[in-house]
Amino acid sequence: MAILIVDDDPQLCQLIGVRLETAGYKTLTAGTAEEAFARLQAGDLEVELVMLDIFLPDASGIEVCRRIKADPRTCDIPVIVLTGSNDEEHLEQAFDAGAIDYIEKPFKGLELLARIRSALRLKAEIEQRKRQAQELIAVAEQLKRANEQLRQLSFHDALTGLHNRRYFDEFLEREFKRAQRSGTELALIMIDIDYFKSYNDRFGHQAGDQALRQVAATFRFVVHRSHDLVARYGGEEFAVVLPETAQPAALTIAESLRQRVEALRLPHPDSPFGVVTISLGLAVRQPKPKESLSQLIEAADMALYHSKRAGRNRVSAAA
Incomplete structure (x- = not known):
């Protein structure tokens, strides 16, 4: 110097x-x-x-x-x-x-x-x-990245890697309002793994967790548009949101999900099908200005209930 x-x-x-x-x-x-x-x-x-x-x-x-x-x-x-x-x-x-x-x-x-x-x-x-200001900026950036990572973690299911129920609720509400504004159709598929409790009872929870991961990976393979969403709804329940999707296309995707899971050939001796299968309920709506989101969810739930009552391993669509 x-x-x-x-x-x-x-x-x-x-x-x-x-x-x-x-x-x-x-x-x-x-x-x-x-x-x-x-x-x-x-x-x-x-x-x-x-x-x-x-x-x-x-x-x-x-x-x-x-x-x-x-x-x-x-x-x-x-x-x-x-x-x-x-x-x-x-x-x-x-x-x-x-x-x-x-x-x-x-x-x-x-x-x-x-x-x-x-x-x-x-x-x-x-x-x-x-130097202190630069250090503060660096710490702020690290904190920002950490917060974003925490935010992402808070929106993901640790077991399957899919988005979780919290993110699903926010995403579905956002897409429902967007569909109301734009007058486009919105499809919701509710999914349940058939006889999953008996699968866990027979093979144990570790095998059950592995089955959940495999099913989730299959869902990701089928539903791949950037603006679609696959989420773990809770337990062995999953949900798929398909913005700007009419019923025929949504039915095709739902049936593909069912077939892909069945094709995994995961043995399930306590199921009448002998392998792990899923039941699906589909509802498609073009939301009216004063229509409630709960009506779409209830319609998909009722369609899922119909699939279970009808023998499971099938897709049912709400009227």
Whole structure:
């Protein structure tokens, strides 16, 4: 780290350099603005402060200060203006350009060192505050990411990886209102794994959990549009929401779900079908402005109940 002295008077540069080096500072010197910028960009010694004559042979010291402060590489370096005049207009221009202090020529040694120490202390404080601000920003970003991860976890079922009941409720309400506004159809499929309690009783809950994961993976394979939703509704119950889907297409998807699960051929000796199967209830509505969401859910539930009453392993559609 070094202090850059910019003045076209070599004797003054030498005098300041001796005083600063005696006090333990390293120094660099430049007689012109061009030399000063070359020193700042050389990178041999990092400049921590610039002492700048207000009048240079090739440029105004005020303009040099303005350029230092405009460059992202040097903008944080404090600048102390050296002036042989206490002209208020020049000093005002220097401070407007970004100078932190000024020293009148001829200067006193103690004053010179005191002002330099003050400028460097201020620079250290500013750098510390910037580091603290950056650390706070980093912590805030980490907290934001953590909150988003928690939010995502709160919307997902840990066992199956599907969205959970909470997310299903929010999603369905949002899509129902959107369908009301747009006049489009909304399909809801309620699904129940047949005879699942007896499956758990025979094979144990670990095998039951594995069966739930396999069924869920099958659902994800069939329902793959980005704006559709498959959710675990609770226990062995699942739900599928299909925005902008008419009944024929919804029936095709529901039947595909049923066939895919049956094709898994998961043995189930306590089921009349010999394998794990599902029952499905389907309801499709083009919601009217004052229609209730509960009517759609009740219709799908009643259709599911009909599938169970009719022998299970089938799809039933609400009228």
